[in-house]
Amino acid sequence: QKEVEQNSGPLSVPEGAIASLNCTYSDRGSQSFFWYRQYSGKSPELIMSIYSNGDKEDGRFTAQLNKASQYVSLLIRDSQPSDSATYLCAGGGNTPLVFGKGTRLSVIA
């Protein structure tokens, strides 16, 4: 059974702080990993994708992948109230994406 595990939260951070979201996965065959942001009642939107070990930065977001530890993380710098949402971690490759249950992030102004 392929699984992606996330802490459901809620994770509360003050505005301007760094939010750190973590995810582990069970399928060593997974080649690509994604972080999606989902607002209540809306469809997920892609924030970051990462395929290689190490860090990938895009604006305020940094994704980190460690395939040896089967660990993926997302850092959000200078968190804003508009970042408050549920963040879904997903992994896959040639197979359909497997999603974690999501971490609810609350950025407090």
Added chain:
Amino acid sequence: GAVVSQHPSWVICKSGTSVKIECRSLDFQATTMFWYRQFPKQSLMLMATSNEGSKATYEQGVEKDKFLINHASLTLSTLTVTSAHPEDSSFYICSARDLRDYYGYTFGSGTRLTVV
């Protein structure tokens, strides 16, 4: 970027009726589309993988006779919920893989189905 259009965005139907949801890839060809269902405060659960020109592959526990999937062209997949019941009320989301973006997946906007 890749765009996936999903319609309708919400639908209310009577118990026992059927509802069709459409998913279109607007600027790319999608040989594979995926259908997910999401209950409140839960994660996305894959229902089936839709392949153009062939039968869909359903996940364990998903009734293929109840959730009919048709992927007749490279840009259109449909999900029909047949004989809907209140327990089928959920948020249904389609996703398509744009092979121009390495393993990239784009989601439709979702359909909120309420069966009364």
